[in-house]
Amino acid sequence: xxxxxxxxxxxxxRLPRYYRYLGDLLENDVVRISSKELSERMKVTASQIRxxxxxxxxxxxxxxxxxxxxxxxxxxxxxxxxxxxxVIIIGAGNLxxxxxxxxxxxxxxxxxxxxxxxxxxxxxxxxxxxxxxxxDEIENFVIENNIHIAALTLPKQKAxxxxxxxxxxxxxxxxxFAPIDLNLPKDVVVENVHLLDSLMTLxxxxxxxxxxKKQQK
Amino acid sequence: xxxxxxxxxxxxxRLPRYYRYLGDLLENDVVRISSKELSERMKVTASQIRxxxxxxxxxxxxxxxxxxxxxxxxxxxxxxxxxxxxVIIIGAGNLxxxxxxxxxxxxxxxxxxxxxxxxxxxxxxxxxxxxxxxxDEIENFVIENNIHIAALTLPKQKAxxxxxxxxxxxxxxxxxFAPIDLNLPKDVVVENVHLLDSLMTLxxxxxxxxxxKKQQK
Numbered sequence: 001x002x003x004x005x006x007x008x009x010x011x012x013x014r015l016p017r018y019y020r021y022l023g024d025l026l027e028n029d030v031v032r033i034s035s036k037e038l039s040e041r042m043k044v045t046a047s048q049i050r051x052x053x054x055x056x057x058x059x060x061x062x063x064x065x066x067x068x069x070x071x072x073x074x075x076x077x078x079x080x081x082x083x084x085x086x087v088i089i090i091g092a093g094n095l096x097x098x099x100x101x102x103x104x105x106x107x108x109x110x111x112x113x114x115x116x117x118x119x120x121x122x123x124x125x126x127x128x129x130x131x132x133x134x135x136d137e138i139e140n141f142v143i144e145n146n147i148h149i150a151a152l153t154l155p156k157q158k159a160x161x162x163x164x165x166x167x168x169x170x171x172x173x174x175x176x177f178a179p180i181d182l183n184l185p186k187d188v189v190v191e192n193v194h195l196l197d198s199l200m201t202l203x204x205x206x207x208x209x210x211x212x213k214k215q216q217k
Numbered sequence: 218x219x220x221x222x223x224x225x226x227x228x229x230x231r232l233p234r235y236y237r238y239l240g241d242l243l244e245n246d247v248v249r250i251s252s253k254e255l256s257e258r259m260k261v262t263a264s265q266i267r268x269x270x271x272x273x274x275x276x277x278x279x280x281x282x283x284x285x286x287x288x289x290x291x292x293x294x295x296x297x298x299x300x301x302x303x304v305i306i307i308g309a310g311n312l313x314x315x316x317x318x319x320x321x322x323x324x325x326x327x328x329x330x331x332x333x334x335x336x337x338x339x340x341x342x343x344x345x346x347x348x349x350x351x352x353d354e355i356e357n358f359v360i361e362n363n364i365h366i367a368a369l370t371l372p373k374q375k376a377x378x379x380x381x382x383x384x385x386x387x388x389x390x391x392x393x394f395a396p397i398d399l400n401l402p403k404d405v406v407v408e409n410v411h412l413l414d415s416l417m418t419l420x421x422x423x424x425x426x427x428x429x430k431k432q433q434k
Contacts, residue, residue, distance in 0.1 A: 080424025207297025
């Protein structure tokens, strides 16, 4: 591995997809795969795969292809999945509860340690054995429980204040579902999931296709 | 507008963000904004904004900047938001229910018309006035109710079969939350939200930063 090399965002964004495909292959007891086969499944060129993996030293063997389990584990390491991450979810509405119930996260080492909400009717309610706590307790909780990641599933008005409290408490990453961009210090990693943006991208492409169809008539 | 011009994916992905910022400005009664101000808020260069908007004919006026409401509406049109979209959600678990309860979608013209599940315990349950239906009824429902978009919030094993049923019924877009890539005919638009991929990108960046910190010590 060459940790000093600057890896492009595009490559990084593709890594989880490699990991997912390799995980599926493993589940189906596939031991090895050629870059050609992998490329056909993933619908990217074999040379793209080789280039991407070469960023991390490359893992293929001429004439053999890739050992699925080895490559899966190596990409897992690159993705930082050999670590466990303690996660809290802030905003215990439907989306927050959905994330808390998503068992696949735990399988990959993302362990939900706490749920928080401002709504007094939700505080005290149990979700998967976790009691929803009052949002005022966040800072202490993050420090005492060594929380690495906070998922923000709360209204956009509340997100900036909560995010800055989290930064004070030493959070490392924020998984932001609130429809707002957070301006945080550079050492805090923010990954956005803007659902409405995604839905608008879909509507853009649909409406473009419809316009084209009409023009062709 | 120049509908024939090929717009890059990067530009398209930025449009919902413009729309979001302009919507926030409108909410705060801002009537006009210079490209400089907009660029400072959005943390992209003013020339990037001009370039992006020039793809659609440009909307600024020298010395005036942008009329917020006009630009908001125009970008909304480009995004296809002058249309209403009938949406169904397939998989009425936590995430499906969260989407059904998300009122912001409806404000933008995405109207949830139905929820479906395979689980007989969920069938008949009401969410926001919508009765969860059996997944076998999907094809007829799509045709009879002129459904444009289906959100797939179901396990990956079930997603390909359901997606192909939806294509047969004439669906235009699939908003796919299942952790699998769907191979569908080109005239069906697929927009993926792979939550675990997003979380892994976050863990990648966190672990990289931690490694660097250690190296610097």
